[in-house]
Amino acid sequence: MKTAVLICPGRGTYNKTELGVLGRRFPDPAMLAGFDARRSELGQDTLCALDGAARYSMARHTRGDNASALIFAASYGDHLSIDRDGIDIVAVTGNSMGWYSALACGGALSPQDAFEVVNTMGQLMQDSLIGGQLIYPHMGDDWRPDPGRRAELLALVAGIGARPDHALALSIDLGGMLVLAGNEAGLAAFEAAVPVLDRFPMRLPNHAAFHTHLMAPVAETGRARLSPELFGQPDLPLIDGRGAIWWPGASDAHALWDYTLGHQVTETYDFTHAIRVAAREFAPDLFIVAGPGTTLGGAVAQSLILSGWRGIPDKAGFQTTQTEAPFLISMGRDDQRALVTKGE
Structure with a gap:
């Protein structure tokens, strides 16, 4: 069995080529229907309608209230699709909005509660669109x-x-x-x-001006709408945007809520350091990047180079190592996805 750190992407990863990915790959139709029922209650487009659209619309699909939910669903669906008989996920992290997905994949939020967090924050970001x-x-x-x-x-x-x-x-x-x-x-x-x-x-x-003090009003509204009771102990170690690790059985759930709807919204998100911590603290065999899309793979590779991972000095060195024994797996790529899933 191989060990792996799971990495969840943030905004900007559901693009034209990802249209239809939920219809093709989301493994739990009942869960997806539950997400859509909640969006219908709120008067929002359903994920099935957005994902099943005849064509991709920049104006429609990149809106915060739509993009966040689409990306979360795609990432969580990929998490469910990983072959757990062959892959031991030892930690979870994410980039920016991907932190909300990581909370679900790591068990600190239920899928439904994570969707509520993602959908609420995505709507608040879109409504304010500050900076x-x-x-x-x-x-x-x-x-x-x-x-x-x-x-x-x-x-x-x-x-x-x-x-x-x-x-x-x-x-x-x-x-x-x-x-x-x-x-x-x-x-x-x-x-x-x-x-x-x-x-x-x-x-x-x-x-918007994510991860800056300009987001303080959004953070304040998010804290008012999203109860600390949604948050619990993670099942897996979670690496946040400071590089801090939230350990199973040893995490303060209220502090996790406070970070998620406080520092995480208004301060710099250091994804490079999160990957450095993942590499050095957990030394996994694989770094698995959940979908949608494949754009985060380059940032993970660059972060590993900056961290001195395996002495890889540059892009050519990364490509050589990756060709010899792939260790960075982007689930948005069919060829790499097959390495970490059972037959789909």
């Missing part, structure tokens, strides 16, 4: 660490964020990428100050 996000690389195409470049960019961010009427901060430390969030003045100032690299700096559509 925005952009993404910019600090690694080159070879994925070699460049700490000097990263420090320069973060100094620039801090300088812009200190200007009057400008808000800008590191939202997510995402492997070789910096996800920045702020108000329009802050984002525009950063875009004007850095060189254009391929498609970067790239604004993220329908994204």
Whole structure:
């Protein structure tokens, strides 16, 4: 049996190529029907209607109230599909919104309660839509660490964020990428100050200023609507956006609620450090990235390189190691999915 850390993706991972993924892969129709019954009660489009649409719509499918629920369902469905006779999941983590999915996969929230958390926070984010996000690389195409470049960019961010009427901060430390969030003045100032690299700096559509102090009103409303009673002890170790580990049988459920609807919403989400902790504390045979999509795989690989995992120095080294013995499994890829699931 192989050990694995399960990694749940965040916003931006359900795209055109993922349309229909729930219909094809979600393994528990009754559970999906329960999610949709709740959305119908709230007057929202059902997941089956969104996932079964004739065509993908950026305006419709990337809205926070729709995207969050679609992504959670796809991730949790993948979690259910893993062959537990051959794979021992030793810890769970996630990126940004993926933390809510991780709470369900790790047993700290029931699937239904996790869906309530995801759906509520997604709706609150969409209703407020405070600020925005952009993404910019600090690694080159070879994925070699460049700490000097990263420090320069973060100094620039801090300088812009200190200007009057400008808000800008590191939202997510995402492997070789910096996800920045702020108000329009802050984002525009950063875009004007850095060189254009391929498609970067790239604004993220329908994204708010996640993981910054601008989200304090959303966090406050979320805490009012979502009871601490929803949260319990995890069944598996959970690695949060600070790299802290919530251990089964030793976690304070109220503190878990407080982190999830407090720090996790308003402070930087350090996904790179979460992966570093996963690698060093659990030393798994595999890192399994749940769907939807495959875009988080690169950030996981970059985070492992930055962590010195197996001495891999760059993209070429990662590709060589991955070819010889695949250790990073993206469930959004059919060929890799087959390595960790029973026949579907």
